[in-house]
Amino acid sequence: MSSPTDSAALLRAELERQIPAAVELRHRLHAHPCPSGDEAETRDAVLAALPTPHGVTKTADTGAVVRIGGPGPAVAVRGEMDALAVPEETGVSWRSRRPGLMHACGHDVHLAAVVALARAVDRVGGPRPLLVVLQPREETYPSGAREIIEEGVLEREQCRAVVGAHVQPLLPAGEVSCTPGVVNASSDEFTVTVRGSGGHAAYPHLTSDPVLALAHVVVALQSLVSRAIDPMTSVVLSVTVLSAGDAANVVPGTATARGIVRAMRTADRETIHARMAEVASLVARSQGCEAEVEIVHGEPALDNDVALAAAATPLLRQAGLEVSHSLRSAGSDDFSYFSERFPSLMLFVGTHGGAARLHSSSFLPSDDRVRDVAEALLAGYLAAALPV
Structure with missing residues (x-):
């Protein structure tokens, strides 16, 4: 098992090679959004794009937890699968094919980035096994994250930390917020x-x-x-x-x-x-x-682990991303159920540059954000893999 320091350069290089395929996956997912509670098609598309796993556990009805990298204590990365009941008005060729349904919160970007990271870890190895958490029902109740926690699948998979990343139009493109402590209400x-x-x-x-x-x-x-x-x-x-x-x-x-x-x-x-x-x-x-x-x-407050935020900050900068530590909002995310149970880190990845606001019918982050989100997840993964 390699150290986080030794793994960073190899993983970053392999991650870059995975970005074109991840962007193509993002387009496919965006064109075929699935509503909350009915994400099986999205789950199966992502599973098909992942490397051959060491184990797949179905959870929370339409969700799954996928182990990459063998047995032992692992770091989880979360990808939300559900779309919103929003009619799309972007005009791109890969716009939603399902009237009244759209990925208007960036979940297509998040999932594509998670796949890129998983393929990179599978190809070159990592300091810890990776758990890919494909989570349903982030946008509605009952919360998919809460159900995953209650089912105990992460404990059985020896999860030691959970990392998430979310696009955020309040931040400029190229900037990532890595704020310690409570970041969402x-x-x-x-x-x-x-x-x-x-x-x-x-x-x-x-x-x-x-x-x-x-x-x-x-x-x-x-x-x-x-x-x-x-x-x-x-x-x-x-x-x-x-x-x-x-x-x-x-x-x-x-x-x-x-x-x-x-x-x-x-x-x-x-x-x-x-x-x-x-x-x-x-x-x-x-x-x-x-x-x-x-x-x-509903969701509890989302509390970022202070040590994880500190460890991830230099890794984000090494990836060429600007880092801030001030973004907090009264928004909420059921990732907070993970942060209640495990050391966790939610990173916010800037999209500003013409993109509309979250949940807007014209919200369409650039494909470049797939790389930024993947780099943010890699930094969080490496930070969580450091020795306790």
């Missing part, structure tokens, strides 16, 4: 239901109006973060859906609001959940109504 959905007593809109004094009560609740919730959370930390609470009644002259009996709440710290997450329920109930009662808050817990 937890993400939880909530529903506020206010119940009153409806009636004729001409006689509001004979009703307990849940619409008015909900309006007060929404305003109170929107100001909650500034008075319940330390201003030096980040929490986002957004009410995005309001629903009540269906007739202009009828005060309905119930009104609902839905939204999202995100936090960078577990303590803040717990605090905001508790205060939301308290505030909604008290404000609704002041209007003669009752309120309850239901919270659906």
Whole structure:
């Protein structure tokens, strides 16, 4: 087994040789996107492009974990497989052939880069075996990453660390963010239901109006973060859906609001959940109504391992990439389930240069980003392969 230092130059040279085939794979995957929960076709296409593995374990319904490089403790790299329900408007010859479905979050780029790395490790060897994690359902619930963790396949495969890379249009092309600590927020959905007593809109004094009560609740919730959370930390609470009644002259009996709440710290997450329920109930009662808050817990915060980030930084620079250590966002990614269980590193790879934003119908990173993502994954892999 070679050392990470000895492996870097050989792997980087072989990785460069694998990029043209990886770009072709990216085009094929982009043209045939699969929705969340139905990724078997994408999985099989990627499996066919990988070198002959030492073992394939199906997981999370349509996912797979593939071992490259023999037995023993291994480093995992994650590739997400699902596309988004977005109609494509890029105009390229390899645009989506499936109306209303598109790789608008870069998963086609990530998968192609993972394959390039796996083929390079297979061809020239590496300091540790590589586990290719083909993950379903990154974009929807139930989370594919969470299911992979719960099934225990990574423990059985002696995983010692997990590495991921995600294209990011907030960064310039050629730059990679390798930020230690929390880089993405937890993400939880909530529903506020206010119940009153409806009636004729001409006689509001004979009703307990849940619409008015909900309006007060929404305003109170929107100001909650500034008075319940330390201003030096980040929490986002957004009410995005309001629903009540269906007739202009009828005060309905119930009104609902839905939204999202995100936090960078577990303590803040717990605090905001508790205060939301308290505030909604008290404000609704002041209007003669009752309120309850239901919270659906989503991804935890994504916490990059400090040692991995430090070890990967010089390796990224050796690959000719600019490195920053400041990108954090209230976005979320279920890669965080891996970071809860294993030392993990999520790298953000810049795409800026005309590319639209993530989840946009015109989002189309340059093919050059396949190389950048592959180099980022290689740096993370080598960093995780260093002796403990």
